[in-house]
Amino acid sequence: MLHRKVIMAIADGVGDRPHPLLDNKTPLEYARTPNLDRLASKGMTGMMNLISPGIPVGTDMGHLILFGYQPDQYPGRGPIEALGIGMDVQPGDIVLRCNFATVDENGIVLDRRAQRIREKTDEIAGAIHGMELEDGVEVHFKPATEHRAVLILRGNGLSDKVSDSDPKAPNDGKPYHQIEPLDGSAEAGHTASLLNRFLQKAHILLSSHPVNEQRIANGKLPANFILTRGAGQMAHLKPIVEDLNITGSCIAGESTVLGVAQLAGFKTLTDPAMTGNLDTDIALKARLAIQEIYEKDMVYVHLKAPDLMGHDNKPVEKAKAIELFDEMVGLIEQQLPDNVYLALAADHSTPCEVGEHTGDPVPVLIYGPSIRRDRILQYNELDCAHGGLGHLTGNEFVRTLHGLMGYVKKQGN
Amino acid sequence: MLHRKVIMAIADGVGDRPHPLLDNKTPLEYARTPNLDRLASKGMTGMMNLISPGIPVGTDMGHLILFGYQPDQYPGRGPIEALGIGMDVQPGDIVLRCNFATVDENGIVLDRRAQRIREKTDEIAGAIHGMELEDGVEVHFKPATEHRAVLILRGNGLSDKVSDSDPKAPNDGKPYHQIEPLDGSAEAGHTASLLNRFLQKAHILLSSHPVNEQRIANGKLPANFILTRGAGQMAHLKPIVEDLNITGSCIAGESTVLGVAQLAGFKTLTDPAMTGNLDTDIALKARLAIQEIYEKDMVYVHLKAPDLMGHDNKPVEKAKAIELFDEMVGLIEQQLPDNVYLALAADHSTPCEVGEHTGDPVPVLIYGPSIRRDRILQYNELDCAHGGLGHLTGNEFVRTLHGLMGYVKKQGN
Numbered sequence: 001m002l003h004r005k006v007i008m009a010i011a012d013g014v015g016d017r018p019h020p021l022l023d024n025k026t027p028l029e030y031a032r033t034p035n036l037d038r039l040a041s042k043g044m045t046g047m048m049n050l051i052s053p054g055i056p057v058g059t060d061m062g063h064l065i066l067f068g069y070q071p072d073q074y075p076g077r078g079p080i081e082a083l084g085i086g087m088d089v090q091p092g093d094i095v096l097r098c099n100f101a102t103v104d105e106n107g108i109v110l111d112r113r114a115q116r117i118r119e120k121t122d123e124i125a126g127a128i129h130g131m132e133l134e135d136g137v138e139v140h141f142k143p144a145t146e147h148r149a150v151l152i153l154r155g156n157g158l159s160d161k162v163s164d165s166d167p168k169a170p171n172d173g174k175p176y177h178q179i180e181p182l183d184g185s186a187e188a189g190h191t192a193s194l195l196n197r198f199l200q201k202a203h204i205l206l207s208s209h210p211v212n213e214q215r216i217a218n219g220k221l222p223a224n225f226i227l228t229r230g231a232g233q234m235a236h237l238k239p240i241v242e243d244l245n246i247t248g249s250c251i252a253g254e255s256t257v258l259g260v261a262q263l264a265g266f267k268t269l270t271d272p273a274m275t276g277n278l279d280t281d282i283a284l285k286a287r288l289a290i291q292e293i294y295e296k297d298m299v300y301v302h303l304k305a306p307d308l309m310g311h312d313n314k315p316v317e318k319a320k321a322i323e324l325f326d327e328m329v330g331l332i333e334q335q336l337p338d339n340v341y342l343a344l345a346a347d348h349s350t351p352c353e354v355g356e357h358t359g360d361p362v363p364v365l366i367y368g369p370s371i372r373r374d375r376i377l378q379y380n381e382l383d384c385a386h387g388g389l390g391h392l393t394g395n396e397f398v399r400t401l402h403g404l405m406g407y408v409k410k411q412g413n
Numbered sequence: 414m415l416h417r418k419v420i421m422a423i424a425d426g427v428g429d430r431p432h433p434l435l436d437n438k439t440p441l442e443y444a445r446t447p448n449l450d451r452l453a454s455k456g457m458t459g460m461m462n463l464i465s466p467g468i469p470v471g472t473d474m475g476h477l478i479l480f481g482y483q484p485d486q487y488p489g490r491g492p493i494e495a496l497g498i499g500m501d502v503q504p505g506d507i508v509l510r511c512n513f514a515t516v517d518e519n520g521i522v523l524d525r526r527a528q529r530i531r532e533k534t535d536e537i538a539g540a541i542h543g544m545e546l547e548d549g550v551e552v553h554f555k556p557a558t559e560h561r562a563v564l565i566l567r568g569n570g571l572s573d574k575v576s577d578s579d580p581k582a583p584n585d586g587k588p589y590h591q592i593e594p595l596d597g598s599a600e601a602g603h604t605a606s607l608l609n610r611f612l613q614k615a616h617i618l619l620s621s622h623p624v625n626e627q628r629i630a631n632g633k634l635p636a637n638f639i640l641t642r643g644a645g646q647m648a649h650l651k652p653i654v655e656d657l658n659i660t661g662s663c664i665a666g667e668s669t670v671l672g673v674a675q676l677a678g679f680k681t682l683t684d685p686a687m688t689g690n691l692d693t694d695i696a697l698k699a700r701l702a703i704q705e706i707y708e709k710d711m712v713y714v715h716l717k718a719p720d721l722m723g724h725d726n727k728p729v730e731k732a733k734a735i736e737l738f739d740e741m742v743g744l745i746e747q748q749l750p751d752n753v754y755l756a757l758a759a760d761h762s763t764p765c766e767v768g769e770h771t772g773d774p775v776p777v778l779i780y781g782p783s784i785r786r787d788r789i790l791q792y793n794e795l796d797c798a799h800g801g802l803g804h805l806t807g808n809e810f811v812r813t814l815h816g817l818m819g820y821v822k823k824q825g826n
Binding site for chain 2: 017018019026047051052053054055056057058059060061062064071074077351353354355356357358359360381382385386390391
């Protein structure tokens with residue numbers, strides 16, 4: 001079998017709708033994108049529904065599919081976030097998303113986010129990480145962005161069927177919730193009681209923590225409590241790279257994308273210069289993509305900015321973010337080795353007028369050796385709707401790439 | 414989330430094939446349809462297979478899908494027909510379709526339809542409705558169009574696994590069938606014996622009914638028997654409006670469509686002027702559609718005539734029926750509020766040359782705010798086959814609309 005390689009450039013949330021501020025064009029139509037359009041004229045295009053027409057997906061689900069998983073293999077946001085911040089997550093681990101929070105002496109939640117604490121959360125987390133719970137259950141705890149953190153319980157006889165301690169409602173003078181088992185199993189009861197003890201022990205540790213004493217001295221609320229939510233279990237997902245017997249790298253600034261890449265068995269490359277915004281270093285991303293494709297079979301390179309501008313209803317800035325994407329793709333194409341396909345994709349649409357992910361399909365493109373060029377000359381939602389790839393699900397698009405690479409098993413004989 | 418509304422105009426059975434009487438054009442191509450074509454040029458189009466390519470569907474199944482159900486949720490024709498004529502159908506009810514018929518003193522069926530009786534069937538039905546059966550099983554009975562009626566048995570310990578008393582064959586000198594249980598359950602045996610007793614009691618009641626005595630005096634056959642067929646059980650289907658948390662209305666003349674609308678939780682509006690034929694009052698339909706969309710999230714407005722002309726192999730008249738549809742759609746578009754999508758669809762194809770429903774896909778169209786306009790300029794089977802929506806299943810098309818409305822739940826986070 002002839003084996004080839006793929007670089008997939010992902011413009012997060014790039015799909016949109018015609019907008020009055022852009023002469024009733026979509027940001028992709030409006031933006032100046034000579035590189036994307038040249039690839040369209042040389043490649044084949046189509047439209048992709050990540051799951052099925054009309055169904056919106058989150059960034060985690062969208063990337064899970066782009067990396068080759070089925071939608072029903074979604075392991076929950078907790079495990080993906082844990083992987084994304086570099087935690088070692090193992091099958092069977094119970095993973096919870098957490099907030100640093102402030103409670104008073106009666107357990108009343110004064111602030112669900114401890115005034116959106118950003119400083120020294122690593123020091124506070126350090127006091128909790130490694131805490132001992134009974135039966136040899138290990139506590140792994142790591143801060144994420146701002147007031148967020150991830151808690152992992154590792155041990156035998158645990159369950160993710162437990163309720164949240166986070167009351168979620170705005171600070172309304174009510175206490176945090178006791179954690180309850182969500183089914184009748186001994187494991188759920190055991191895990192709930194372990195977690196309630198964890199909350200108590202963490203509260204005692206944090207109440208006297210030097211960072212918090214300093215915060216109080218400075219007139220700030222102490223981060224003296226850990227609110228937990230969304231317990232999930234790390235699924236026994238086989239890394240895609242093992243499934244296909246390939247190797248891969250992912251270049252991204254966003255922890256969710258990096259988390260999915262870890263799950264899939266991809267090497268992850270990130271850098272503070274990958275800001276996720278309009279000032280992200282696209283030259284660095286393009287350089288790393290080319291560097292990695294010499295070593296690996298698949299390279300994913302991700303740009304977050306279009307999605308952010310969609311969420312903020314900024315169509316002109318979204319067009320600018322797309323011009324960044326165009327530039328990055330152009331840099332990659334200039335150095336693309338002969339045996340490598342260049343694919344363009346997105347994880348979902350984030351139309352500016354909606355400000356949320358929607359189920360509108362996204363344009364996709366494949367360019368590379370011996371490609372069946374179609375009649376489409378521009379990369380956008382309207383032209384690619386008539387493209388030669390037709391309308392594909394996310395799984396079908398990714399399998400098309402794996403097929404072109406020569407790694408899909410023949411059915412029958 | 415941004416919420417919008419949808420008016421869906423359904424041209425029953427509109428899909429067709431090129432016909433020699435129409436210069437080898439399809440009725441949709443041949444008809445003068447300035448409104449449909451203007452919408453095509455401003456909107457996005459595609460082709461829809463209600464279930465899957467090649468599979469014909471009935472009007473009930475087609476509309477069940479257009480209202481948002483999955484094909485495997487089909488509850489049977491009986492419950493839909495019962496709902497369509499305004500009966501209160503409850504989960505667990507056993508519903509049978511019936512004919513008023515004529516039998517002689519030996520039970521020989523003289524006429525399966527009692528000479529297609531149309532007059533005073535409500536009086537005859539009144540004698541049967543409310544009949545008492547043992548074990549507190551209630552009898553609900555209501556006439557439908559012409560010689561048709563619906564019987565509902567309501568009570569405990571009933572089953573729909575029973576055979577038909579209707580021999581269905583043309584009047585061939587044979588007696589009506591005894592009703593038999595179709596499985597070995599006690600419920601089926603009990604229901605079969607209840608139904609056989611119902612047939613006897615109804616026969617006695619009807620034989621001496623004044624309407625029948627008058628018919629005999631006038632030289633007509635008496636409607637002295639109830640033939641039953643197609644026992645079905647009302648499924649525990651959740652109304653679509655509850656599932657999505659929306660409201661809706663349906664404007665139609667046909668009881669099957671109204672029945673599906675009831676099932677889906679839609680308000681139904683009908684009028685004797687909605688004849689189902691070429692003389693139907695399209696101005697009334699358009700006016701009601703606009704009136705209802707101010708109150709509701711979704712409005713379906715249905716036109717039966719194209720299907721009838723297809724069944725009758727009348728291509729020229731089918732083109733006329735399509736021009737009526739065009740006129741109705743034009744009236745709706747003139748008053749369409751800004752936040753409303755206008756969708757065009759059909760429940761199936763009824764090609765004139767076949768005279769039956771076929772599995773040929775039907776053209777669909779979506780026009781409205783910020784739509785991704787495609788390159789198609791005419792609404793018909795041949796142009797829309799190249800449309801920007803691609804080829805969709807019925808479920809995908811409807812979910813696309815629910816997605817544009819902002820009511821589809823995000824998968825992942």
